[in-house]
Amino acid sequence: MTDATSAARWRAAILAAVLIAGGGGYWLGQRGDSHAPGGTPADSRKILYYYDPMFPNQKFDKPGKSPFMDMQLEPKYADEAGGSGTGPGITVDPAARQSLGIRVVAAEMGSLAATFDVNGSVDFNQRDVAIVQARSGGFVERVYRLAPGDVIGAGTPIADLQLPEWGGAQTEYLSVKKLGRPDLTSAARQRLRLMGMPEGVIAEVDRTGRTGGRLTVRAPIGGVVQTLNARAGVTLATGQTLAEISGLGTVWLNAALPEAQAGLVNIGQRATATLTAFPGESFAGRVVAILPTTTADSRTLTVRIELANRGGRLRPGMFAAVALGGDAKPALLVPSEAVIRTGTRSIVMLEKGDGRYHPAEVVAGREGGGKTEILRGLAPGEKVVASGQFLLDSEASLTGLTVRPLEPAQ
Structure with a gap:
């Protein structure tokens, strides 16, 4: 190999090295412009x-x-x-707002009555019950034509009884009376009372001077015959029950109250019932008891309401709708449809101005008349979306927009 050939090869190698070095420097420079550590990105947006x-x-x-x-x-x-740098929120232009049907309402102070509707059924007033018993041993002579379920009035005869013990006590009383000793007579008369003998029977013995152990048993109250144990010829023991009568002057309305609303009902609170049997009429009553146990299947409490039953029109077993209510109280109100309930919290979409919307967490209270009470999370005058809010909430979730948290409770 000649010296000329060697020199030509050296010159070619040096030229190739220079080209490679230049190209590598250019590539590194381009990479550093856009992704070099510590450098400024080509896109100046933050x-x-x-x-x-x-x-x-x-x-x-x-x-x-x-x-x-x-x-x-x-x-x-x-x-x-925030949409065009106007701050955090979802931005919707005016044309889109109209097509989406977005409607905005201001939260305002108002009056929300503590009324809500529940369902119930009519039952007997278990405090208005009369038990008819035999006051002395004997037997039944006659039973009047009655049967369980019959509606009877006060004083209706039930059965005729023969009471031998009463006859013997009346004979002793008349004998003592003939002695002319007022103290002994008074004692003998008191003995008749202790045996359960009515004052009318004792007065008749005094007036006629005749004894008789026969007694007609009558209903002490008006109502429905629940049980009838008297039968002709039956031997009676002292205290044996002959009949049981449930009064109809008042009835109970047992309403099923969801346990979430248990704190809204108090004993003595008024209630109004409506029944399909009497359209256009309402029956006023009051809460007399809230039973201490909750039904496991339906998660409801039983609220006992006492209703006056004029004319016996309200019959046990009838179905009724009950409006439980209290006095109206001032509250911060928004339309009920504006509140989005996620299961773990409640959210409203706020209008922030300039077409921007932002989610905010709230604590919802009572509902009534299409309005919902806001306990925390909103101030009077703040505007919330009452229509189209679910679309905005979905967009806020997709963009990862932070929900405005609740302020610490005072």
Whole structure:
């Protein structure tokens, strides 16, 4: 190999090295412009965080591959969070607001009556019960034409009884009376009373001077015959029950109250019942008891309401709708449809102005008349979305918008 050939090869090698070095420097320079550590990105927009579009609520500080999906994380820019850099929220232009049917209502102070409707059924008043018993041993002579379920009035005859013990005691009384000893006569008369003899029977013995152990047993109250154990010819023991009568002057209305509303009902509170049997009429009553146990299947408490039963029109077993109510109380109100209940919390969509909307957590209270009471999370005058709020809430969830938290309770 000649010296000329060697020199030509050296010149070619040096030229190739220079070209490679120049190309590598150019590539490094281009990479440093856009991704060099500590350099400024080509896009001057401020990045708040990185996220996976399929899991927008999960945020990352650095770019890279999503741990959930086989895709790169997307940047979230500051001007995207609020729509054209106007602040946090979802932005909707006026044309879209009209097409989406978004309706905004201001939260305002109002009066919300503590009334709510429950269902119940009519039952006998278990405090208005009469037990008819035999006051002395004997037997039944006659039973009047009655049967369980019959409605009878006070004083209706039930059975004629023959009580031999009463006849003997009356004979002794008349004998003592003939002695002319007021003290002995008074003692003998008291003995007749202790045997259960009515004053009318004793007065008749005094007037006629004749004894008789026969007694007609009558109903002490009007109502429904529940049981009738008197049968003609049956021998009676002292204290044996002949009949049981439930009064109909008042009835109980047992209403099923959801346990979530148990704190809204108190004993003595007024109630109004309506029945399909009497359209257009209402029956006023009051709460006389709240039973201490909860039904496990329906998670309801039994509220006992006492109703006047004029004319016996309310019959046990009838179904009724009950409105339990209290005095109206001032409250911060919003339309009930504006409250989004997620199961763990309640949310409303606030209008922030300039077409921006932002979710806020609230604590909802009572409901009535299409209004819901807001206990915490809103101030009077703040505007909430009453129609189209579910679309805005979905968009806020997809973009990972933070819900305004509740202020600490005072």
